[in-house]
Amino acid sequence: MKRAYKYRFYPSPEQAELLAHTFGCVRFVYNSILRWRTDAYYERKEKIGYLQANARFTALKKEPEHVWLNDVSCVPLQQSLRHQQAAFSNFFAGRAKYPTFKSKRHKQTAEFTASAFKYRDGNLYMAKSKAPLDVRWSRQLPSAPSTVTISKDAAGRYFVSCLCEFEPVSLPITAKMVGIDVGLKDLFVTDTGFKTGNPRHTAKYAKRLALQQRRLNRKKKGSKNRAKARSKVARLHAKIADCRMDNLHKLSRKLINENQVVCVESLKVKNMIRNPKLSKAIADASWGEFTRQLAYKGEWAGRSVVAIDQFFPSSKRCSSCGYTMPKMALNVRSWICPECGANHDRDVNAAKNIKAVGLTALAHGATVNPKAA
Template sequence: MKRAYKFRFYPTAEHVELLARTFGCVRFVYNSILRWRTDAYAERQEKNGYTQASARLTALKKEPEFSWLNDVSSVPLQQSLRHQQTAFKNYFEGRTAYPTFKSKRCKQAAEFTARAFKYRNGQLFVAKSKTPLNVRWSRKLPSVPSTITISRDAAGRYFVSCLCDFEPALLPISLKVVGIDVGLKDLFVTDSGFTCANPRYTTKYAARLALLQRRLSRKMRGSKNRAKARLKVARLYAKMADCRLDVLHKATRKIINENQVVCVESLKVKNMIRNPVLSKAIADACWNELVRQLKYKGEWAGRSVVSIDPFFPSSKRCSECGFTMQKMSLDVRKWSCPECGVDHDRDINAARNIKAAGLAVLACGVTVNP
């Protein structure tokens, strides 16, 4: 399998200048080729693919006004065209929206293939530089990277992601099966009653974030003080994102280590987040990221992660007799079944139903009616 190992590194002044030029060239090539392809289709109904885009890039590099494109490695420029072609493919197949232009205010990234970097004796060298990157290696790479991606986030931090071949270690078979119901009060609840508290980092840092954003709004555009204030806001956002990922990685690792089968819901988070009252809380909970981590970690460990139908009434269905309530508002946290009289906790009952439905899907296939 392929796996990316991400490390933080601290560039020297030489690396900062080289990477700034590389990021700028990658961004310019992506945006200019995207504009060229869009205009060609709008004006002449001409469809251009990667081959035509690569030829256009060669022509651009020969023009005197764009000679600075030759100051950086050609590999990241070609890779940006490949990424753009993938974006167009996803768009034409209906998976994403039309490709958009890249901004210098957002995350910057450049991908290097094997002929544009060297990895030897624990040191990483990139093209156009003779000094190694000062990488903080937190773990040993399982193999020599096939590609690396160097990125700089909005907070000014530099990272390198190394794509390597690795052999996943299968965990011993466990006899435990768990059903998981995600929520806002608790991050998730299992069928056995275990709850993982929702840290709510957006609420925790709301006052500090509002203060920094007020200070940013008062700074003059284009000034150095505005750049400093913007960096403080970006660092706080990065801290919140890192805290969320830390909680999710610890929780998902514990679930995968302990259970052989994990049953979860297939939530339409993109539709749910349109709720103006709950959108911020739903985004802060990161339900999609929770399920994504469970799936790839389960694949590595030899576990089964089963997703049930998103319209399955897990909260309104009695886990004892199967009676389904017609309506149940979100403020109802405990209820009694009118058919069998059993008292239910809303989240635990939903987790039990998800577990039963997941086992049915696992045994009979996705076409089964839970």
């Protein structure tokens, strides 16, 4: 299998200048070719493919006013065209919106294939630079990377992602199986009654973020003070995102390590997030990302992750007798079954039902679909 290993690195002034130039060239090539393809369709009804776009890029480099494109490696520029072609393929397949132009204020990326970097003696060298990158190797790479992606986020931090071949090691088989019900009060509740709680990272930093955004709004556009204020807002957003991802990785790893089978509920998060009152809380919970992590970690560890149908009434159905309540408001957190008299905690009861249905589905060969969450 292939796996990406991401590390932070600290470039030297010369490397930072080279990367800034590379990011700018990648952005210019992507935006100019995208404009050319869009105009060709609207003006002449002409559909442009990757080969024509690549030919246009070659001609672009030969123009006298664009000779500076030759000062950086051509590999990340060509890779940006491949990414653009993939974006168009996703658009025509209905999986994404029309490709948009890249902004210099957002995340910057440059992808290097094997001909544009060297990995030797534990050091990583990129094209056009003689000194190795100062990478903080938190763990060793399992093999030499086939692709390296260098990125700079809005907070000004540099990262390198190395795509490597690795051999997954299955965890010892255990008899434990669990059903989980995701929510907002608790990120998930298990069928045994364990509740994780919800750190609510966005709400925790809401006042501080609002203060920084007000200060940003008062700064004059184009000034250095505005750039500094924008950097502070970006760093705070990065902190919130890092805290959220760290918590999700720890929870998903704990579930995969302790259970042979994990049963979850498929949720259409994109539809649920349209709720104006709960959209921010749902986005902060990141149910889709949590399910995605369970899926690939389960595959690596030899575990089974099963997603049940999203329309299954897990909360309204009695886990003792199977009676289904006709209606149940969201604020009802506990209820008594009118059929058998069992007293249920809403979330624990849902987790029990999800586990029962998930084990049944597993017997018929069902597995998780990360895109369904």
